[in-house]
Amino acid sequence: MKTVVIGIGLIGGSMAKDLRRSGFATEITGVENLGEHAAEALRLGIADRMAPLGEAVSSADLVIVTTPVDVMLELLPEVLDRISPHATVTDMGSVKRRLTEAVRNHPRRRNYVPAHPMAGTENSGPSAAMEDLFRGKIAIVCDQEMSGPQHLALAEKMFHALGMNIAYMTSDEQDHSTAFVSHLPHAAAYALANAVLAKEERQIIFDLASGGFNSTVRLAKSSCDMWHPIFEQNCDYVVESLNVYIKHLEQFRDAIRDRESCRLADLILNANRIRSVLEGENHQFIKNEETFVKLYTK
């Protein structure tokens, strides 16, 4: 499988490593705008070669776009213009409505499978790429009826090669759920970092950070290039999620301020339920080595 990865960073690089190791990709060509990242990807053996977009894409069996989502908006139509008729295109962007709207009427729309892997770290660039980043995680595939069956099948095979499970949603459902479960935690971490940096000295933050701060604020280290356009493209749902979050913070603050002891306990105990949710109690999801396909019903 001749595979092209556009944007060789944390996500693209990690995919390249595992797709090669699993035998899914026999030849990996990287397309990378940043010279430094391109050189690093070659040095680390993540890509076999680097090439300009047009040259790389025209002979590919599979093109994976893993750039920031603002760059995707520009690149995806061009990629679809330039692929051969049999090729499959997928992307790993965290926002899906804007992107799928941008190519809704493209003559090669059925070659394209919009996707989003729920995996990552707060680091970026080819040096952050790691094996098994995706294993056991969920890949969201959007609007699957809009993709040709052979292209959908190839994208599914790719995710299975990465050890992922697949969830199917509409672009709109994915953008809403991802706003709450991924974009909101990032916004919350950025704002927490800003609040604490505004009020406490560096020395004190460093010394006291083990009191729970470290894990809560980890995502605030995440790259601006990646996250700035995500917030912009998923504006409506991110603003909605922030409003819901602020409302819950205000409830929590009011219960403390107004010394509503029972109310405060209720809020903490309700939040404690997240333990059983995250541990998958009473969960229909069968965790095993076999990957499988699952449909959300709303």
Added chain:
Amino acid sequence: MKTVVIGIGLIGGSMAKDLRRSGFATEITGVENLGEHAAEALRLGIADRMAPLGEAVSSADLVIVTTPVDVMLELLPEVLDRISPHATVTDMGSVKRRLTEAVRNHPRRRNYVPAHPMAGTENSGPSAAMEDLFRGKIAIVCDQEMSGPQHLALAEKMFHALGMNIAYMTSDEQDHSTAFVSHLPHAAAYALANAVLAKEERQIIFDLASGGFNSTVRLAKSSCDMWHPIFEQNCDYVVESLNVYIKHLEQFRDAIRDRESCRLADLILNANRIRSVLEGENHQFIKNEETFVKLYTK
């Protein structure tokens, strides 16, 4: 050293394990209100024996109070009433002003060293106790001039036996800094859990949680018994920290909503500074195996 640990849970149990292992404690007596925890502490070998408060305390060299902070308010005066004149008392509570005020005029006040270790996990009970929980972390010692020198020295020796570094602050400084660096992240996590539980189905949260949600919300699993009285006792500073956080979240939301692209980038890049702060760049703190004592200057 005959050591009494009042409250054998995550913190008390972890201290007992390491104090025994290091040779600092030769005999550990547990005092525990919950029968289940008492039995578990004996079964796990965390305590040599369990005893009622009065009996345990009267023959102790060192008494460590690790109960929730509301229980401490009741117990600490009684402990000071009952100790022998040479004994040292310390506590591991996360809030210090209320507690130190409660024993300000106690005739044994100089036997007492108020302290707070910046270490923990989201789990609780003796089964959550673990070795090396405290190694390399900071112990805050408050109002050290109010403690007798021999009692201060013993508490310092105990923290060094745990592998901890020590920071000295007033109770007021500790409550303010801890509000921002520990209590606020817990409140933020509780509210995040509540917001997401209110808006998304369990199944979707479970499946998508690897997108950064897991680490940001981890602290929302923390025990209500422990955290409810912390928020109540540190009410003023926790409310202040929540107000600052909400203000920063509103700024973040407004930048997204109003499509202020440069402003949003500034907020993200400012938050990114937390990486260098947490990694201790340009930091005066000398990290090595030797523990040492350091004074904050404000």
